[in-house]
Amino acid sequence: MNHESEAASNSELSSGEQWLRHAPYSLKQTRRGLNLVIYGGVLVFLAAVGVLYFLFGTELQSLFMNVLPVMAFAGNLIIFGGTILCLSIPEQAGVRRLLIGAAVGFFAKVIFSGTIFFDTEVLNLPVALFLKLAGNVGLMLFALALRKFLFYLNRPDQMWKVYCLLGSVVLFLIGSWCLELVTDLGLVELRLITIYSVMLVGFFLYPCFTFSLKKVLR
Template identity: 75%
Template sequence: VGVLYFLFGTEMQSLVMNVLPVMGFSGNLMILVGSIFCLSVPEQTRARRLLIGAVVGFGCKLIFSGSVFFDPGILGLPLALFLKLAGNIGLILFALALRKLLLYVNRPEQMFKVYCLLGSTVLFLMGSWCMELVADLG
């Protein structure tokens, strides 16, 4: 029974380790394409600069996830952390651009969703940094 458990456990781990990078890369690609489409908002929203920053950040995140998908050892640790941080800053900039867009279309009742996105992004960043700190110390 122990051998079967080990065999099933390693096969499942192998499957998960092969599927997760593909999902991460495709998800980051969709986020980048969606934020590029958002650049077509009117200039009166005054959100274009935030969206350009978000596109740059999402592009960095795509490069990071692509390097993890194709060749995990190609990036050094400082560059990988910079690309990851730029992607997270891009998400914050995108949420701030959504805030400006909601104010432009006069939908302040939807602001709670933007604030939830900002809050969950900050919590995700804190959790991610804590996990990396624990992994580095352990």
């Protein structure tokens, strides 16, 4: 009798809800992947905060400006690895192509941050901007993958968080391009601070909302 009631209960659940209930290995991998994306995002955010703080004068500037590229490179690499782990989401969710596209974008960002980390100048400005854009597109694709994932889990009530993720990407996408423009034009540092502050809001919100969405997998 218990088996019959359990079977009836399972039949009322969507495939995504059943996947959550049975907690397979792929669910654990997805959790690990989202954790890595969160940890990597926090590292990138801290690196951006450090750049803003030490860019405008401090006795420890030379020391920390050598450490911050390491943090940014490590953070982007961790985000890339987390996205790869998220490919364990069932194919029925229909997120695989979006995640692959996100992984490609994140790998481009790894290349970009790696050139800074290894202190090479092999990238000219157009290529550097393209890699940064690809990384931001990767963040958008990852957010859209989470959107489809929420539909798969039958959690449309969490959809507003995805839109907040997309909004955060827009903030540092616009900020990133404005930063390049302002730097090339040699405008005052006050405007650099303003642009960086807008970017930091985006860098902060992305891991926060990703963490909030991860709670759905509990």
